[in-house]
Amino acid sequence: MPASKELTLTYNVLNDENTFSEGDTLTGRVTLTLAKDTKVKSLFVKVKGDANVHWTEGSGDDKKSYSAFRRYFKLKEYLIPQVSKDTVLPQGIHTFNFRIKMPQGNMPSSFKGRYGKIVYMLEAKMCRSWRMDCEVQTEFSFASKSIPAFGQLMFPQERSVEKEMGLFSKGQVQMAATVDRRAYAPGETVAVVAKVSNPSSQKMTPKFTLKQKVMYFANGSTKTSEKTICKMVGDVITPETEQTVTCPVEIPSDLGQTIHNCDIISVDYYLKVYLDISFASDPEIKFPLVIIPPGFSSVPQPGGAVGLYPPGAVGGPSNSDFPPPAVPVEPYPVPFGPGACRYPAAPDPAQQSDMRSGYNNPLPQQASPYAHPFSVFSSSSAHQQPPSAPPMFQQGDEPPSYMSLFPPSEESPTGSNAK
Structure with a gap:
């Protein structure tokens, strides 16, 4: 025995x-x-x-x-x-x-x-x-809580794009979009607002896709894997109209965190907002998102510090060595429930603004403190605005990374079978 x-x-x-x-x-x-x-x-x-x-x-x-x-x-x-x-x-x-x-x-x-x-x-x-x-x-x-410059991730993002329709329809389609912030925890909702000007004779459909991009590094080489987390479709935008689309995109409750503090694996997320147009190049905007652990404050604390829920709160540690926060969190209000894209009522004409500027009160910008070397976007010109708040990026720009202060180190020769 x-x-x-x-x-x-x-x-x-x-x-x-x-x-x-x-x-x-x-x-x-x-x-x-x-x-x-x-x-x-x-x-x-x-x-x-x-x-x-x-x-x-x-x-x-x-x-x-x-x-x-x-x-x-x-x-x-x-x-x-x-x-x-x-x-x-x-x-x-x-x-x-x-x-x-x-x-x-x-x-x-x-x-x-x-x-x-x-x-x-x-x-x-x-x-x-x-x-x-x-x-x-x-x-x-x-769940790592090493997130530098957390307060700067809580400001809204605004971007815009313009596209010529091409051979089958004349006119220039314009789209400006915003999301309420950059950092989200699983289970939270991204409030997306897209303002579309369609002067062409083509109809088009707004679509919203949450994507994950993973990069693996070994022996001086890189392997990339990308997948769609969720996708939502709005109502068709008819020709020669201007419409504003609001779409709440819910972050899946089991979605993993953004990872930039591992030199052999990086995990990025971004939200793609685009117009599906037949026989034309689809105009699109990409917003980088940072997925943070549950229990982090959804509102920036004084001085940009990271805040945690008190012990026993939903998502907060009940037996943790981390200190509790000073202020509880109020969730971001979303006008519609998850799973539905809606067109709100027509805005007051006095509040409407030129589509080229995107919104009545565009957010100010300053030079970006972010410079992550592994980015999912290509570089081009940025939407310029007076500096005073964390940066917003024009479509085509290199998106920021919250771990830019920790660039990947050189590959070590350690074997993969270590115990």
Whole structure:
């Protein structure tokens, strides 16, 4: 009869999302069930965070593999220390409590993609002399709260585009669009407003698409994967009309965070607003979005600091080492429920403005502090406005990155099979 019948591992959750962050304390218990008295060399729990990427290209003799590995931390706590003489545990059930404080630092959130992943693992292992080790492990979700310049992500974005219709219809289509801010948590709603001027004889349909772009880096090469998260379609805009379209786009509750603090995996999101026109090039606007963890304030705190919900609030840690905020959060008002794009009532003529400027009160701009090297957009001229607020970008510009202060480091030669 084997000496060890069962080894189990459980941990205590801190919040409704079952996530941990920098500085949080991970607590739990290890239960060991023994069928007879057993000599144990050691028993310990281990917590680690690793990132891996791997892909292959080509075939046959031209086939080449790319891989990279990063370790962010590894912590170990002995429940039965390893000494010169084995420890004898009597028959029965033995329970050991553990408590491990997560390190501080700039570590990326959990992620699993097509060519790589960022995984945080909790493991318990019992070692016996002249016997195979008995171990059990479980993953836990890590939500990074390392977000520099958070307050600057809470300002609205405004962009505009103009397109000539081409051969089948004359005229220049103009579209100006805004979103209420740049940073969103899963489950929140992006309030999108698009103002369209259609002087042509063509009808067109406004569409709104939330996209994810993932880039993997290994051995000096890059692999890119892009997918559509959700898509919404508005009503047709008839020829020779001007209309304003409001479309609330809900961020899926299970959507992963933006990741720019891992040098082998980056995860970006953007919202594409475009006009679907038959037999013509579709005018489009792209807004970069930053997905932040639940529990962050939706309103910038004084001085641009990051605010958290108080313990016990929805999405906030109930047993966390992070300090509580000073001010609770009010959600951003959305005129319509998720899943519907609507045309609001005709605006007051006194409030209408020239389509080339986009809106009555255009937001001021200043030089951008962002310069992330891995961007999803190409560069062109920017919409110029007087400086005094965080930057807004004209269609075609390089979008900002909230992790521009942490550029990817050079690839290390570490193998992908590290333990």
